[in-house]
Structures are given as structure tokens and as C-alpha cells.
Amino acid sequence: MTSEGAAAPVDDVTGISVSHVNRSFGSVVALQDVDLHVSRHQRVGIVGPSGCGKSSLLALVSGLDDPNSGDISVLGARTAKERLDRCAWMPQRDLLLPWRTVLANASLPLENKGLSKAAAYEIVTPLFERFGLAGFENRHPYELSGGMRQRVSFLRTLVAGKDVLLLDEPFGALDSITRADVQQWLKSALDEEPRTVLLVTHDVEEAVLLSDEVVVMSPRPGRIVARIPISLNPVESRREAVTQPDFIAARGLVLDALEA
Amino acid sequence: MSELEGGFESGAVSVGHMLEPRDDPSMTFGQRVKQFAPSAAVLVGLLLVWEFAARFLSIPAYILPAPSAIIATLIKKWSSTLQSATWVTLTEVLIGFVLSLIAGIGIAVILHAWAHVRRAVYPLLIGSQTIPIIVIGPILAIIFGYNIVPKVILVALICFFPIVVTTIDGLASVDPQLKRMMKTLYGTPWSTFKRVEFPAALPSMFSGIRVAATYAAIGAVFGEYAGSSNGLGYVMIQATPQMQTSLVFAAILLLSLISVLLFMLVSVAERILVPWAREGRMQ
Numbered sequence: 001m002t003s004e005g006a007a008a009p010v011d012d013v014t015g016i017s018v019s020h021v022n023r024s025f026g027s028v029v030a031l032q033d034v035d036l037h038v039s040r041h042q043r044v045g046i047v048g049p050s051g052c053g054k055s056s057l058l059a060l061v062s063g064l065d066d067p068n069s070g071d072i073s074v075l076g077a078r079t080a081k082e083r084l085d086r087c088a089w090m091p092q093r094d095l096l097l098p099w100r101t102v103l104a105n106a107s108l109p110l111e112n113k114g115l116s117k118a119a120a121y122e123i124v125t126p127l128f129e130r131f132g133l134a135g136f137e138n139r140h141p142y143e144l145s146g147g148m149r150q151r152v153s154f155l156r157t158l159v160a161g162k163d164v165l166l167l168d169e170p171f172g173a174l175d176s177i178t179r180a181d182v183q184q185w186l187k188s189a190l191d192e193e194p195r196t197v198l199l200v201t202h203d204v205e206e207a208v209l210l211s212d213e214v215v216v217m218s219p220r221p222g223r224i225v226a227r228i229p230i231s232l233n234p235v236e237s238r239r240e241a242v243t244q245p246d247f248i249a250a251r252g253l254v255l256d257a258l259e260a
Numbered sequence: 261m262s263e264l265e266g267g268f269e270s271g272a273v274s275v276g277h278m279l280e281p282r283d284d285p286s287m288t289f290g291q292r293v294k295q296f297a298p299s300a301a302v303l304v305g306l307l308l309v310w311e312f313a314a315r316f317l318s319i320p321a322y323i324l325p326a327p328s329a330i331i332a333t334l335i336k337k338w339s340s341t342l343q344s345a346t347w348v349t350l351t352e353v354l355i356g357f358v359l360s361l362i363a364g365i366g367i368a369v370i371l372h373a374w375a376h377v378r379r380a381v382y383p384l385l386i387g388s389q390t391i392p393i394i395v396i397g398p399i400l401a402i403i404f405g406y407n408i409v410p411k412v413i414l415v416a417l418i419c420f421f422p423i424v425v426t427t428i429d430g431l432a433s434v435d436p437q438l439k440r441m442m443k444t445l446y447g448t449p450w451s452t453f454k455r456v457e458f459p460a461a462l463p464s465m466f467s468g469i470r471v472a473a474t475y476a477a478i479g480a481v482f483g484e485y486a487g488s489s490n491g492l493g494y495v496m497i498q499a500t501p502q503m504q505t506s507l508v509f510a511a512i513l514l515l516s517l518i519s520v521l522l523f524m525l526v527s528v529a530e531r532i533l534v535p536w537a538r539e540g541r542m543q
Binding site: 091098111142162 | 442446
């Protein structure tokens with residue numbers, strides 16, 4: 001599992017490029033003329049009111065869905081099938097399989113690729129140590145707390161070895177204390193394993209904390225109304241991060257754009 | 261499932277009890293005894309009333325033999341008649357049941373995988389269930405003779421339908437998000453079926469298999485009624501005109517035991533194959 005694991009030659013500069021994308025479901029216009037450009041290994045947070053098409057946008061980028069019009073390119077891949085090869089998707093619910101141990105859950109993408117169970121476990125086991133999950137390998141998901149399950153779910157997404165991670169409110173189901181903890185964990189995990197990340201969230205602080213840039217979407221039909229670059233000083237703890245002036249200023253800009 | 265299970269309230273007391281929502285595996289032995297105590301007490305009470313009624317209300321034994329007389333007959337006729345009859349019926353039930361498992365799950369998987377086959381076949385399958393199974397017995401006996409084949413087919417015919425329905429339901433109700441997740445994790449249709457859909461359908465499938473287990477003995481008896489030379493149904497048909505009522509009851513008791521045994525086998529298999537369902541945490 002390395003960041004070079006994604007298939008095919010990779011265009012180093014263009015990460016994700018979404019141009020003039022429209023998507024309707026029946027008479028409901030979910031996305032209208034959306035433009036979004038994310039360079040490789042950049043992390044972009046997407047915030048917006050409920051029903052603004054954030055999740056639809058992720059589905060389009062991932063290749064689970066195709067737009068009515070417009071172009072989407074993910075590291076040069078344009079067709080839905082090629083995009084699926086480059087994107088890993090992680091939804092709000094952990095979607096762990098209750099009949100598999102945590103280790104077997106995290107090994108799922110490798111088994112799907114055709115590796116034997118043993119070979120997959122051999123690759124995935126060291127990652128448990130690295131991501132603070134050692135000792136839980138043989139537990140079942142129902143034995144774990146929500147925060148731990150979400151970490152396993154993220155590890156599984158990472159194991160897929162894809163360059164692009166699409167995180168759809170990954171911590172939406174967690175309580176705020178657990179969420180702060182897992183956010184910190186995710187940040188350090190991504191520092192170790194750099195990926196191109198689209199993070200959809202309701203939580204403005206989460207977006208500012210975890211992203212290099214925050215994109216604000218309008219209520220339906222979803223359009224992108226603001227792009228706010230984020231640059232925070234690297235600090236030790238989440239607590240320090242959320243109290244620094246740059247963070248507060250950036251959060252204010254995002255909230256302004258949301259309320260505009 | 262509830263509408264299918266609802267039809268079994270008249271079954272043996274223990275079977276009716278076990279069809280209730282799954283018991284808690286963490287219970288101690290003492291708690292288990294406590295759980296079964298009320299139904300056991302009712303059973304014992306009924307048997308006592310029956311025993312006294314048969315003895316003291318001077319009901320002739322050919323109309324209602326006392327439980328003690330039934331047990332006496334069971335012991336007396338065991339080696340001459342009942343042992344081989346039980347073995348014959350048990351064989352028919354087990355082979356027919358295994359056949360229904362293979363056919364039921366196989367048909368369900370095919371109907372699930374190919375929507376156009378499902379649209380063409382599923383309504384016919386449901387329609388076929390309006391044919392009373394008892395009328396098929398003689399036809400099968402004409403075609404296959406008095407051997408084991410028509411009985412096995414009848415058992416399979418009676419059992420496969422609940423298995424097909426619950427398996428199809430289970431496969432169809434897999435969380436669509438799980439399937440999307442598999443698509444983004446290199447999942448092919450086959451790996452998604454193997455690793456997600458089939459395991460997810462198991463709990464639903466097992467509720468159909470448990471219902472089928474209680475049907476199986478009925479199929480074997482119908483088959484034997486239609487034409488046979490041994491088996492518990494054959495014993496009953498022979499004993500009835502000879503007024504050997506206690507022998508009829510002894511055969512019924514053995515049939516119930518076969519049903520209970522099969523049901524317990526299925527429950528054990530479920531515990532081994534679907535341990536996660538007991539946790540009730542299928543998100």
C-alpha cells in the first residue's frame with residue numbers, strides 16, 4: 001500500500017478537475033455549472049447546507065455516477081469506470097461487514113483485487129500498528145466504539161491504495177469528543193500517507209482544520225459560491241489549532257460565505 | 261417472515277417456543293431452565309389431564325389412549341415396527357430437506373442475479389404454491405412408484421418455497437451503500453455477491469430454513485400416504501383401520517421428534533454460521 005499504488009500513469013499536476021458539471025434527478029437540479037479544481041495531494045473541504053448536492057458531487061467524481069453535462073477528470077481519467085479505479089469513497093456510516101473481523105474488513109480491497117486472505121493480512125497487519133489500531137485485529141466491528149469503527153473504515157479506504165479519497169461526512173455520526181479525536185487521527189494519518197482528498201462535511205471547523213482549501217456551496221441547485229484557502233501554522237494539538245487567529249479568521253470567512 | 265411463522269402455533273410445544281425471537285446466548289443454564297419452565301409446566305399439566313381423563317372417564321383406548329399406554333406401545337412396537345419406520349421417514353426427511361436447501365438457495369440466487377428470469381419465473385413459482393401438495397403425492401407415486409423418490413420430492417417441494425422467498429428477500433434487501441462501497445474497493449459482481457450479498461442474506465435465509473424444517477415431516481407423511489411399504493405415515497395408515505390408536509399416537513410422537521431434531525440442527529447451524537446476527541448489530 002503506497003501512494004503510488006493507483007493504476008495507470010498519473011498526471012502529476014491535475015488532481016481532480018470538474019468543469020461545467022450539471023446533474024439533475026428528474027426535475028430536481030442537484031448541481032448547476034459546478035467548477036472545481038484540486039491539485040494532486042491537496043485536501044479540499046466542501047461545506048454547504050443540507051441537500052446542496054455535496055454528496056452528489058462526490059458520487060460524480062468517484063465514478064459511481066455520471067453528470068448530465070460537463071467534464072470530470074480524475075488524474076486524467078475521464079470515464080466513470082476509470083474514475084472508479086482512482087477513487088476510494090468513505091461514507092458517514094462505517095459500512096463495516098459484521099461477519100468479518102476488523103482485520104478482514106480492512107483487507108477487503110486487497111481480497112477484491114485477487115490477493116489471498118493470507119497475503120492481504122500480511123500487508124494490512126503492520127498498518128494496524130501504524131494507525132493506532134494494534135490489538136483490535138481480531139475483534140468484530142460490533143465490539144468497537146463508533147470512533148474505532150470509523151478508523152477501521154478509513155484504514156480500509158486507505159488500503160485500497162487509491163490516490164483520491166472522497167470522504168462523505170466521515171465523522172457525522174460521532175459525538176463531538178470522539179469526533180475531535182478522530183479528526184486529529186485522520187490529519188496525522190493523511191500527513192503520513194498523502195492523498196488527494198475531497199472532504200464533505202457539515203462541520204465548518206472540521207473543514208478548516210483538515211483542508212488546504214474550503215469550498216462553499218449554495219443551497220439547491222448546488223453551485224460553488226466561495227473558495228477559501230486555508231493556511232494554518234503546524235501545531236501539536238487540535239486545541240492549539242482551533243485557537244490560533246488564522247483558524248478563527250478562516251472559519252469566519254467560511255461562515256460568512258455560508259450565510260451570504 | 262412473521263406470516264409464515266404464524267402458521268405453526270399448533271406445532272409441538274417446544275418447536276412453537278423456539279420459533280419465538282432468538283434467545284440470548286449469554287444466558288446461564290439456570291436462566292435457560294427458567295425460560296423453558298412455563299411451557300414445560302403446561303405440557304406436563306396437559307399430559308396429566310389427558311392421563312386421568314383416559315383412565316377415569318372410561319374413554320375406550322381405541323378413541324383416546326392414555327399417554328402411558330402410548331409410551332408402552334412405543335416401547336413394545338419399537339423393534340418390530342417403529343424403529344425401521346422411523347429410520348425410513350427420517351431418511352426421506354433428511355434427503356428431501358437437503359435437496360430443498362440446494363434447490364431453494366440455488367433458485368433464489370439465480371432469480372436474484374438475473375432480473376429478467378425473476379420477472380418470468382417468480383410469479384409462476386408463487387402460483388405453484390396454490391396447488392395443494394397432498395394432491396401431488398399420488399401423481400408422484402404413479403410416476404416414480406412406491407420407493408423413496410416421490411417422498412423425497414414431496415419433502416423438497418414443501419420445504420423449498422420458504423427458503424426461496426426468504427433468500428431472495430435477504431439478497432434483495434442488502435444495503436445499497438454496501439454495494440457502492442464494494443464498487444469503489446475493486447469489487448466485481450462476483451466478489452460483491454460472495455463477500456457482501458450472500459453473508460448479508462444469511463439471517464433472512466435461516467428464518468426460511470427454520471420454517472422449512474418444521475414442514476419437512478409433513479411432506480414425508482403425505483408421500484407415504486400416497487403409497488408406501490414402510491415409514492411412520494405407512495404405520496399410521498395401517499394402524500388406523502385396525503383401531504390401534506395408541507400406535508398411531510406413537511408414530512405421531514416420533515414424527516414430532518424428527519421435526520424437533522431437524523429444527524435444532526438448523527438452529528445449531530445458524531449459531532455457527534451466523535454468529536454476528538445474535539449481536540443484533542447489523543447496522
